Amino acid sequence: MQEITRDVLVNKASELMSAGTVDRVLGWMRGEFDYDITPAVFSTEEELKNNFVWNDFCGANFSKYLIRETQKSENKVLVFLKPCDTYSFNQLLTEHRFDREKVYAVGIPCNGMVDMTEIKKANEAIKAIEESGDSIVVKTLYDGDVTLDRADVLLERCKNCKSKKHVAYDELIGDDGEIIESARFDEVAKLEKMTADERYAFWQNELSRCIRCNACRDICPACTCEKCVFDNPNSGVENKAPADSFEEKMFHIIRAFHVAGRCTDCGECSRVCPQGIPLHLLNRKFISDINEFYGEYQAGSEVGNRAPIVNYTTEDLEPGEAVGRGGIDA
């Protein structure tokens, strides 16, 4: 379960609203069940009291919503940010995507978020979910209660959490954490060890499930084009369905290139993919290569960062050197 309670956040939000600091709150709204939580804008204390929720299923990263929300009003909006969300927040500011003056950011600690898809793989027909310490108790309609180890059912990005430290906020609730030496590049290393044929087969298998719903793109805090090239009938590459195995891969490869150096590894793409495609691995490969070629770089760690691939220096790696790294088998 989470370290701080929902009431602490509701009180904080109400306090900031009554003080006039903000006039609305970007937060998580309760759903039909314990797990189907929706991002919402709360504009009264009453709404907050009745519907605001903070639990193990609040995975949604609100940073991207700030683009739209800050355009709606001259007044400030309150946003609650988990540590990983603050990286997206900074990256969006670096790209001048929203007005910082219109946001009041409250950093909140996070113990990792639970992956409902993972829970539902083994447990269908769920009546309720209770969080208690390091356990998750799944109350089913027909098979009694099932107790799960929370660590086993965390979202992938939370199993490999890269930071408990907030890199942006106006105010922090609780103590700040540290940047974590996570194992997030282990899967990338496995892919790098494969032969080109094996790797091709791996991605062919994963991406063949893509239904081109665009959820990965639409949730991505780095995908903020007003008009995506894939939605533009005049672009020549607009495609609403993966008509063949080339198109199926092209969309994801182009997207990965487009967000390279800007992706903070927030993991929203994989979290929302209805087909369970590990899209974050494409982005992590880029991050891992950038680290290797240009030195450690974390997008969004501070506002105004110049990503290595848009920041030419005479020490930059020559393109030909990449060929010798074993990445290309030919």
Place this chain on the structure above:
Amino acid sequence: MRKISLDKLDLLFSEIAKSAKLYLPVDTDNGAKYDVWEDGKKLSDALNTVRSAKDFFFPQTENLMDFKMSGKNIEIIDTRSECEDFVVFGVRACDVKSFEILDRVFLADPVDTFYKNRREHGVIISMACNKPAETCFCKTFGIDASEPCGDIATWKTDDALFLDAKTEKGEKLLSALEKITEAAKDADAEPQKALIKERLARLPLAELETSAFGNGKTNELFNAPEWKDLSESCLGCGTCTFVCPTCQCYDIKDFNTGNGVKRFRCWDSCMYSEFTRMAHGNNRLSQLERFRQRFMHKLVYYPTNNDGLFSCVGCGRCINKCPINMNIVKVMKKLGGKKNG
């Protein structure tokens, strides 16, 4: 009514597969999906497949025709490939109902011959839902998951599978299976049906009802202030439309092959900004309008044009898959007046 013991399921499948390609739900690391049966493939126990069964009749992409250019001649080639019979096993009551909804669209004049062709070649073997989930609300739309339709309906108990032919096609197939199945009385499947009925009545969404929607409700609902909050955090992705068994919109596109054109259709989504864009611009400029369109279509426009039949079957896929957890249940509860409150 026929029956076969569960340990003979493989025999049943191999017998069916002798005369037609057999598809059934199998487990994968990413949930259940329909796959071609072959020796060793096991029927999934999952309540439903991630993608719906509409794919069999209305695939995500489908080649319609080819145009081949040589000199001044244009040759038109019919590229349809769906000419073999196939059987789909284990379709749930909700998905079976979705075929009726799709039929009214694709088989109405002018008949969509591509869809019709696939429908004629397909035999549907449905299966009652032993463990309906919290996200199920088929009952709201008059569907009884203890009595699924289809060409053959089946019920799975602890040790046997009961099979009951519902159509001529189903009777033909079931009689071909006579030597491996045994006769059973209708009453033998009753305890299972009763158990399912009792479970359906106790589902969390069992009370969801439709009186606020349907024929003639357009004016009342179109400008409802609730649409704003409901659509507020919608990403505009197509997940709900693509996992939905009844969403049936598509686009037709030409692919230039260099010496000809491949004309194909692919699913489209009313959630997309480019959906049905026409010369005058765009008919729905905001996400609120696009979001409203999807739910008004399911709950008001479709029933208005189809004798009150709603175009949602309560399968719950959108509840499970929407990235922001907005779905038709929340829409119905918010707009549905006191009864759904």
